[in-house]
Amino acid sequence: MGEKLGRTVAARKPLYIEIRIRASMERVWELSQDPKSHPRWDLRFSRIVPIDEDEQRQVRFCYEFLLPLHTIKGTGASLGHRHRADGQATSVLKFDTADVLSPIGPGSGYWRYIPTDDGLRFITGYNYEPGLGLAGKAFDSRAIRPALGWATALSFDRLRLWAESGLDPRHSRNRWFLDAGARIGGALVAVGLFRRALAKRSATMAALGAAAVALSYLAKPHWSVPRASRCLRHAPDARSARAPSTLASLREPGQSGLDNKQPTEME
Incomplete structure (x- = not known):
């Protein structure tokens, strides 16, 4: 209780x-x-x-x-x-x-x-x-x-x-959506590369997938992109x-x- x-x-x-x-x-x-x-x-x-x-x-x-x-x-x-x-x-x-x-x-x-x-x-x-x-x-x-x-x-x-x-807050909102869209797109590209790497057992594809993940989640946002x-x-x-x-x-x-x-x- x-x-x-x-x-x-x-x-x-x-x-x-x-x-x-x-x-x-x-x-x-x-x-x-x-x-x-x-x-x-x-x-x-x-x-x-x-x-x-x-x-x-x-x-x-x-x-x-x-x-x-x-x-x-x-x-x-x-x-x-x-x-x-x-x-x-x-x-x-x-x-x-x-x-x-x-x-x-x-x-x-x-x-x-x-x-x-x-x-x-x-x-x-x-x-x-x-x-x-x-x-x-x-x-x-x-x-x-x-x-x-x-x-x-x-x-x-x-x-x-x-x-x-x-x-203007409208512009910062739009830049947030662009930044989020780019990161989501990078993550989807990474998923595709990892799938191809597994299918073809390609170390190059796996490395490219890891690079896409890094760019999607570790890249520093532009100063004009609002961040919580x-x-x-x-x-x-x-x-x-x-x-x-x-x-x-x-x-x-x-x-x-x-x-x-x-x-x-x-x-």
Whole structure:
């Protein structure tokens, strides 16, 4: 029983992604906070539309994620603190959806923008309840959560390329597909060469197959190809992994009105 409970807790472990961006705080803040720019680099969103903003500048919004035959829709609430005494910036978020086909249920998260000598550390941490009923709970830790972590990390590198070099996220996406296609093609060529090597007992064919495998999986990608592997997936310190205190006072996504208490940034 205790072992089963431990696996359940581990399955709900928050996702953590961090990347170094050699760009100004203003540039990264603009690209990440603007509802029109955000979906251009973030694979988790296809559209973000603000609904309202209260006296504490908490913003409520709708979001969409386009699938081939269905559009997942949900709501969220966010609050950003651009200017803090320690030079950092933070943003907190709560989200929810009533879509039964969404693999992600209600959740929350944060962004941290930590200045460095040559730019900043851009960090996110978030967690959620699985959607899709029993199937979602069964596959969350095995497939859905790892896929979300990968998509977030790849998105962060697309943001980095946009902020540092001005490379449009659409172009970096296309270059990722070209790179992936070339590597898959190389692997298929290798399979064909190995089959011919076995059939003809040819050491030359085997060597060519090994070379194709090496080129497919060991060749360094071009700098303009986004990579999830450029991100940290575990927090290097406790503070980076801790959500800002404002998350606790952030209103729920479905809550409208101006009756919230004034939140204060404590850390």
